[in-house]
Amino acid sequence: EIVMTQSPATLSVSPGERATLSCRASQSVSSNLAWYQQKPGQAPRLLIYGASTRATGIPARFSGSGSGTEFTLTISSLQSEDFAVYYCQQYNNWPPTWTFGQGTKVEIK
Amino acid sequence: QVTLKESGPVLVKPTETLTLTCTVSGFSLSNARMGVSWIRQPPGKALEWLAHIFSNDEKSYSTSLKSRLTISKDTSKSQVVLTMTNMDPVDTATYYCARIPYCGGDCYSDYWGQGTLVTVSS
Numbered sequence: 001e002i003v004m005t006q007s008p009a010t011l012s013v014s015p016g017e018r019a020t021l022s023c024r025a026s027q028s029v030s031s032n033l034a035w036y037q038q039k040p041g042q043a044p045r046l047l048i049y050g051a052s053t054r055a056t057g058i059p060a061r062f063s064g065s066g067s068g069t070e071f072t073l074t075i076s077s078l079q080s081e082d083f084a085v086y087y088c089q090q091y092n093n094w095p096p097t098w099t100f101g102q103g104t105k106v107e108i109k
Numbered sequence: 110q111v112t113l114k115e116s117g118p119v120l121v122k123p124t125e126t127l128t129l130t131c132t133v134s135g136f137s138l139s140n141a142r143m144g145v146s147w148i149r150q151p152p153g154k155a156l157e158w159l160a161h162i163f164s165n166d167e168k169s170y171s172t173s174l175k176s177r178l179t180i181s182k183d184t185s186k187s188q189v190v191l192t193m194t195n196m197d198p199v200d201t202a203t204y205y206c207a208r209i210p211y212c213g214g215d216c217y218s219d220y221w222g223q224g225t226l227v228t229v230s231s
Contacts, residue, residue: 001172001173032214032215032216034217034218036156038156043205043207043221043222043223043224044156044205044221045221046217046218046219049215049217050214050215055219056219087155087156089156089158089217091215091216091217094212095161095163095167095168095169095212096161096169096212096216097158097169097171097172098146098148098158098161099158100148100155100156100157100158101155102155103155103156
């Protein structure tokens with residue numbers, strides 16, 4: 001089973017600053033990686049798929065990069081609505097199996 | 110408008126079988142390479158994928174839970190059903206269903222239900 005490891009567990013950032021979140025896979029997942037945002041009491045929301053493609057309606061301040069085993073989600077200038085937990089997810093093979101990372105909480109500094 | 114809605118018991122007893130239903134609208138479960146997934150999240154913890162089912166009826170299960178899970182669909186009713194046997198208090202979680210719009214090179218979920226909290230307790 002592919003294990004996804006996210007770091008850091010918690011990231012304290014001031015509004016307007018840049019946030020960089022990392023996700024590492026235990027083996028190559030090519031570009032088969034998605035990022036989700038989850039706010040308290042809400043379902044996850046798709047941000048990025050294919051490692052770097054923004055989902056419909058996602059602001060340009062969110063960007064994804066990486067391939068293979070190392071991935072990054074960057075929020076260029078944090079807005080108040082961006083404070084949330086972020087999960088990476090790999091999808092691989094057919095039929096696909098998924099694995100989520102343990103999440104990174106982005107909190108207000 | 111795409112929506113998914115989970116339904117099922119709020120409380121189950123240990124050793125019982127959980128049956129959850131995901132009712133979808135705004136798309137058809139027969140669309141090519143479309144799928145529906147079940148994911149759960151224990152309180153305060155991370156997301157855990159459980160199972161997928163696709164339009165061609167192909168299924169995929171979490172390795173660690175495979176022996177306890179069964180996923181099925183009724184395309185005419187726009188429903189996907191997940192059963193989990195031998196429930197335990199550690200299975201207490203919010204259970205989500207989510208749509209996979211097309212599983213080809215990419216296979217992610219674009220729409221999620223609101224989730225349903227299931228508590229396992231005697």
